[in-house]
Each structure stands twice: as C-alpha cells, then as structure tokens.
Amino acid sequence: MPSRFDGKVALVTGGGSGIGRATALAFAQAGARVLVSDVIADLGESTTRAIVREGGKAAFAACDVSKSTDVEAMVQAALSNFGRLDAAFNNAGIAGPRALTAELSEEAFQRVLAVNLTGAWLCLRAELPVMEKQGGGAIVNNASILGSVGFAGAAAYAASKHGLLGLTRVAAIEYAPKNIRVNAVCPGFIDTPMLTQAGISLDPKVRGALEALHAQKRFGRPEEVAAAVLWLCSDEASFVTGHPLLVDGGYVAQ
Ligand code: NAP
Numbered sequence: 001m002p003s004r005f006d007g008k009v010a011l012v013t014g015g016g017s018g019i020g021r022a023t024a025l026a027f028a029q030a031g032a033r034v035l036v037s038d039v040i041a042d043l044g045e046s047t048t049r050a051i052v053r054e055g056g057k058a059a060f061a062a063c064d065v066s067k068s069t070d071v072e073a074m075v076q077a078a079l080s081n082f083g084r085l086d087a088a089f090n091n092a093g094i095a096g097p098r099a100l101t102a103e104l105s106e107e108a109f110q111r112v113l114a115v116n117l118t119g120a121w122l123c124l125r126a127e128l129p130v131m132e133k134q135g136g137g138a139i140v141n142n143a144s145i146l147g148s149v150g151f152a153g154a155a156a157y158a159a160s161k162h163g164l165l166g167l168t169r170v171a172a173i174e175y176a177p178k179n180i181r182v183n184a185v186c187p188g189f190i191d192t193p194m195l196t197q198a199g200i201s202l203d204p205k206v207r208g209a210l211e212a213l214h215a216q217k218r219f220g221r222p223e224e225v226a227a228a229v230l231w232l233c234s235d236e237a238s239f240v241t242g243h244p245l246l247v248d249g250g251y252v253a254q
Contacts, residue, residue, distance in 0.1 A: 003031030009082040011035040014092030016043025018192030022222035023229050028056030035078035037063040065092045065119030075126040085130045087233040090123040091142040098153040109156040116160035136179030138233040143184040145248050172242030181241040183232045188248030190220040215250025
C-alpha cells in the first residue's frame, strides 16, 4: 500500500530529541526521506540511525538554527542527499531560564529570540525559494500554547512564540499563490527532555499542577504533535494555511 509521503522529502530541525525526533520518525514511517538536523550531532545522528534501522531513508546535517550559514547548508544537504524538499518542520527551540520579566538577563532574552524566532525565519528564508522553484511545498513551525496566552516566568519564550505565529501568517499569505502552505502547531505541555531539563517532569507536585491546566489532565506525547505536523504537511490539509493548530489537550479552551 502506498504511504502518504512516498517520494517526498522532509526536513526536521531539532530532530535529535523530543517532538522533533518523533516527527522525523513519523515522516520516515509515512514514506518520506528525511533530512534530520540538530545542533548536537550525537542526538541527530541517533534519530537518523533509528530511521535507517527501520528500513527508512535519512541523512543528518548539523545545524544551529540561529546561524544563517548553518541553515543554508542544512537546506543544501536536503537537496544534495535527496534532490528536493517537500515538507519542513521548523521545530528547534529552547525554553530559556524561568525568570520574571524585569529579572531576565538581556543575553538570555536575546538567545531565546535568536533560536525560536530568528531561527525559524532563517529556516523559512532558506526553504521557501527551494519550494517555490519546485512548484510547491508545506512548512510547519513549532510554536506553543504560549504563542496565544501568557505564562508567568516565560517572557522571552512567550514573546518568541507569539512572534512565530505572526511570521507564520505573513509567510502563508505571501506564498499561497506559489502553492506553499505555511502553518504552525501549538503544543501544550509535552513530555520531552525540555520539560525534564526545566525540572517539571520529575517533580510530582509541579507536574500534577501543570497537568491540571489541561482539560485532558495530562501532558501530551511527542507522537501526538508529530501526527498533527504530518497532517498539516499532507495533501489532506490542502486548503489549510496560516493556521495555528492547537495540540494542547484543551489548555487554551478553558
Ligand atoms: P527538546 O526535547 O529539548 O528538543 C529540542 C531539540 O532542539 C533538542 O535536540 C535541542 O538540542 C535542539 N536545539 C536547541 N537549540 C537549537 C539550535 N539553536 N539549533 C538547532 N537545534 C537546537 O524539546 P521539545 O520539547 O521537543 O521542543 C521542540 C519544540 O517544541 C521547541 O520549539 C519547543 O519550544 C516546542 N514546544 C515544546 C513544548 C513542550 O512542552 N515540550 C510545548 C510547546 C512547544 P539541545 O538538547 O542541545 O537543546
């Protein structure tokens, strides 16, 4: 039976961990050849090996999305390995330190913006012309519920994700005539190393309080976000563009 992404090429940034890893694996299981990238080579290469072990096709490119030369080289690596680029998931992101707005250092604020917002724009800038030349494509940016609502202690992160939704909408409008769709996923709290590093997953009291903020009273799984990304990149979503798709267990609905 043909798979949804047979013959297609997908790129995933931050593909070595969490949501990015799950999405790279899902793209491969759906038949895509996958360019996995991550700032940490060990992690990204591990995802690439997992895809190949399961009989899929994947290549790795090291990329810090806040560096334009890395991003350009990553898109070129997709073309040199697989000859085209049909789908891109601009996923790489960092949480930054938890601090009140007036207590956040300028350096920390700028770094979160550099990775989460400028990084996604650098990816779009490199991906869009390739897709335009090819006659179309689909891009998904990984935003957050904090692209729509606030959260105390997350000024830089929320600013970056609100900005990312604006960027998504503008790119969607500009590139719709060129047959390129640009959307975003907006996950709630998802069980990934990002939450472990933030000290959330391992503290039952903190975890319980945050789970209670979701109508479904649990954190999401990376695979649940991956499924939404694949749908947005598939032909089934052919009339969907500029859309921020909540994958949040009802967090924002309340
Ligand atoms: P994760 O497990 O930490 O994965 C993020 C990956 O991106 C890591 O491999 C990370 O490497 C990499 N990365 C960090 N900085 C990078 C850079 N400058 N260039 C390229 N790669 C970089 O986190 P995750 O939860 O899967 O997060 C993925 C995306 O989902 C992020 O954009 C995040 O904001 C978004 N998100 C997550 C949640 C959640 O609750 N988990 C909710 C909403 C949205 P390192 O390990 O070196 O940092």
